[in-house]
Amino acid sequence: MVDHLFRHQFGKMVSMLTRMYGLTHLETIEDAVQDTFIKAIKLWPTSMPDNPEGWLMTASKNRIIDLLRSVHSESKRKENYSQAPFAKDISDVFLETEIEDNQLRMIFTACHPSLHPKEQISFALKTISGFSTAEIASALLTKEESIKKRLQRARQSIKVNDFAFEIPQGPELPTRLDRVLEVLYVIFNEGFQSNKKNILIRKDLCGEALRLCKLILKKESIRNPKVYALFALFCFHSSRLDSKINLDQEIISIRLQDRSKWHMPLVFLGNDAMNKAVENEASFSSYHFEAAIASEHLRATSFEQTNWSIILEWYTKLYALQPNDTTLLNMVIVNIQLKEMNEALRLLDSIEVEKLASRQYLYHATKAEYFCKVQNIPQAIIQIDIALETVQNQSERNFLLKKKSSYK
């Protein structure tokens, strides 16, 4: 059976059925799809249907009608749901473009401005990507209980605010789309950056972000250069996913990564997207610059070959567009590579450490690197010790410990 068939089918079916029965019945719809899968597990091994996807769809539609009927017979109301006015014709809903449009409608629902950012991500992973609450909790390093609460709140807001199950149009579209891209960016980074999780969950998160981004790209009426740039960024980063972590789940620094393991088809895919993204320079977004930086790293055949001056240029542009301390820290690292030690120090001093919150260890680790390069080993050790005190993630801690031992 196709990898993740059920998971992807879940998102597809829920969005199609929501189109037919409306967002108010979302919970019933999700239950019905769940029940249908269980029925499939029991029946398919002995009698596989000719058209599994069609079987799933028909079975879950029947299940919804059952569930809705039983709810309504309890309240003594009789209604024939299969003939209810809002039940759209199933054959319409099955058209390929309609299937994709419905998933897009669900993405925009998940990223609706009335939902809290954290609710948006949990809801997207549950309803579009078919993750269970336990899987979301483990992917986001959150307690399952809080994920359940977020989902409840999201469903509640959707009901209370009576969301339209539509792709936004007109002047509303660009801002709504921006938020969708931000959510995809966060989902991707949860997979790409945090090293606490096992590699499978990391890949699933990155894969979902890529898949959903591609879904938006396929829709001509809403795609724009930002979407292309974000897709390129995802492709470039994903190509390095396997080489970023060794078998013991340890981080491998880009300096030591086996570049022959970088997945070239993804690099080429990203390159195509990037060419489309840069057609109009006026519309460059932070995704453009981040993708450009990632592609510069991929272009270098070895770490030594990296073109740090161009990377610095991209970072400078990124900072001008969207000033933040993480970008400054990255600029420090690039300046160290360029042996511009005075500039590196000047940037370090301009960073307000407190604002970095849980990422303060990155600042101290970078400062340690600076002191190491200017041959001030005692100061380097002091800084790396501060970093070690605050770092949470075990594999990052090991990474810092290795660095520290190299200072002696």
Add this chain to the structure above:
Amino acid sequence: MKDFMLLFVGADYQEMGLSPEQMQERMGKWFAWNTKMREQGIIANGDALHTGGKRITGPDRTVTDGPFVESKELIGGYYIVKAEDYDGALKIAQDFPDYDLGHAVEIREVLVFDQSWKMIKW
């Protein structure tokens, strides 16, 4: 070769909150087991059962609605397989996919009419 009935006992999947991914994994295991038995020609019959049901008891033929046992003792389905003896049937049952969920397989030899008739013959 004798017929053995394998009865699958355990809580309903519905109550376990399995994710779509876990359900697919589960189904993959059922497929693998079923295919293996079919290739060996040892599976005769089998079905999954609905969770609910009816029970009729007593001289008054009183009807009650199921389930009738604790949820972890529900019979979810059965296979009838061919094996030399209980050891053979136990071997077949090794591949049952749901032991990790706390489920069990109950194995019973099917009584064949022919043999029972011989038994009471004198």
